[in-house]
Amino acid sequence: MPDLxxxxxxxxxxxxxxxxxxxxxxxxxxxxxxxxxxxxxYLAPGQVVFYHSExxxxxxxxxxxxxxxxxxxxxxxxxxxxxxxxMSYFGSADAFAMIRGxxxxxxxxxxxxxxxxxxxxNWMLPQRGVGxxxxxxxLAAGADxxxxxxxxxxxxxxxxxxxxxTLPLTGKGCxxxxxxxxxxxxxxxxxxxxxxxxxxxxxxxxxxLTAARLMISPDLQEYxx
Amino acid sequence: xxESTAYTKVFDSPAAALDDLFDGATLLISGHxxxxxxxxxxxxVIESSVHDLTCICHGAWPHGDDSVDLDDLVKAGxxxxxxxxxxxxxxxxxxxxxxxxxxxxxxxxxxxxxxxEQLRAGGAGLGxxxxxxxxxxxxxxGQEVRRFNGRDYIFRGAIHADFALxxxxxxxxxxxxxxxxxxxxxxxxxxxxxxxxxAEVDEIFEPGGIDxxxxxxxxxxxxxxxxxx
Numbered sequence: 202m203p204d205l206x207x208x209x210x211x212x213x214x215x216x217x218x219x220x221x222x223x224x225x226x227x228x229x230x231x232x233x234x235x236x237x238x239x240x241x242x243y244l245a246p247g248q249v250v251f252y253h254s255e256x257x258x259x260x261x262x263x264x265x266x267x268x269x270x271x272x273x274x275x276x277x278x279x280x281x282x283x284x285x286x287x288m289s290y291f292g293s294a295d296a297f298a299m300i301r302g303x304x305x306x307x308x309x310x311x312x313x314x315x316x317x318x319x320x321x322x323n324w325m326l327p328q329r330g331v332g333x334x335x336x337x338x339x340l341a342a343g344a345d346x347x348x349x350x351x352x353x354x355x356x357x358x359x360x361x362x363x364x365x366x367t368l369p370l371t372g373k374g375c376x377x378x379x380x381x382x383x384x385x386x387x388x389x390x391x392x393x394x395x396x397x398x399x400x401x402x403x404x405x406x407x408x409x410l411t412a413a414r415l416m417i418s419p420d421l422q423e424y425x426x
Numbered sequence: 427x428x429e430s431t432a433y434t435k436v437f438d439s440p441a442a443a444l445d446d447l448f449d450g451a452t453l454l455i456s457g458h459x460x461x462x463x464x465x466x467x468x469x470x471v472i473e474s475s476v477h478d479l480t481c482i483c484h485g486a487w488p489h490g491d492d493s494v495d496l497d498d499l500v501k502a503g504x505x506x507x508x509x510x511x512x513x514x515x516x517x518x519x520x521x522x523x524x525x526x527x528x529x530x531x532x533x534x535x536x537x538x539x540x541x542x543e544q545l546r547a548g549g550a551g552l553g554x555x556x557x558x559x560x561x562x563x564x565x566x567x568g569q570e571v572r573r574f575n576g577r578d579y580i581f582r583g584a585i586h587a588d589f590a591l592x593x594x595x596x597x598x599x600x601x602x603x604x605x606x607x608x609x610x611x612x613x614x615x616x617x618x619x620x621x622x623x624x625a626e627v628d629e630i631f632e633p634g635g636i637d638x639x640x641x642x643x644x645x646x647x648x649x650x651x652x653x654x655x
């Protein structure tokens with residue numbers, strides 16, 4: 202097999218574009234930090250999504266222009282938001298009641314590892330200090346649907362989809378869909394199902410860079426944008 | 427502001443409002459990602475001589491400019507322990523990181539939504555709450571787990587603090603508070619969960635100066651008010 206490390210992969214924006222197709226019209230959605238933040242740029246024309254932020258803002262819109270930043274209008278990642286019609290504000294306890302109470306339909310999170318059973322590890326690399334759990338654990342437990350948006354392998358090209366997570370867990374069995382720069386993988390009670398592959402990639406090549414067994418969907422197709 | 431009202435919760439200065447802060451006290455400090463922190467109150471704590479504080483907050487987030495943040499409080503040697511969802515950014519130097527690495531600062535990481543609910547429970551007089559967040563993770567270790575309606579929940583005790591340092595937009599003399607935008611974040615649950623809540627605000631009104639419909643934190647949760655400096 203040729204060296205897969207050098208084979209072109211999809212970029213972060215394309216991952217975000219693919220995730221955007223999963224968001225329901227009129228849905229309440231929480232976007233994590235990193236690739237997930239990019240998702241909001243790729244809604245279908247006419248599609249309405251209400252973005253929820255743990256910083257206590259509902260209906261978050263685009264980021265503020267330079268010079269227009271207001272420290273009292275930020276998202277969960279501390280980025281400055283533009284004020285948009287239809288926003289509402291609330292305190293932290295209510296922000297998490299929305300998540301835990303099942304009122305947030307979808308959360309999109311980044312990940313260090315996802316396991317064959319849909320376990321998620323995304324808050325701590327033990328060699329890098331005490332960790333930053335933020336609201337990830339609450340989102341993993343609370344949102345109806347957890348979508349992971351990430352690169353398929355880490356910087357050393359180690360697979361991030363693994364049989365068992367070796368890093369501290371954020372949640373068990375919480376992930377429903379994994380969207381990467383190589384593939385779309387669904388987490389099912391029977392295991393991971395490969396549903397889509399990036400253009401130019403085969404299911405075998407994706408499996409090569411995945412440390413858990415992938416079942417190939419009978420409807421396997423090219424990445425759908 | 428006029429002198430017509432006999433009763434007021436307004437103190438002359440942040441230092442006066444924190445005069446009874448003591449060594450080893452537990453402090454709740456509002457702000458999200460280092461934004462919207464009560465800077466004047468933090469400065470008063472930095473300039474005090476108390477030590478060994480336990481600070482419960484969203485994180486230390488060094489600002490990297492001359493504004494005051496929680497990292498400055500740690501740097502000043504006031505803090506013995508941080509309880510927070512965010513330890514420190516390993517790519518960003520700061521006092522929290524260096525003091526933790528040298529063993530002079532304890533850090534306890536707690537999921538953000540768990541912390542919010544522990545505060546609300548404390549403020550509402552509950553002993554604690556059963557929370558699904560963190561089931562199957564290291565946050566379950568050593569905790570009581572109970573199953574309700576087929577789902578597992580972890581028991582987390584309520585938080586009661588000695589002081590809360592809040593940041594709001596406006597207050598009246600009775601301590602009723604309003605906020606601006608995402609500034610609200612940690613203030614409402616923290617205001618409830620402390621014995622003495624001190625609010626730093628931009629504007630202070632006579633009673634009646636704030637429409638009661640717009641009050642977010644009722645004055646019963648706020649003991650002291652100071653003008654931001």
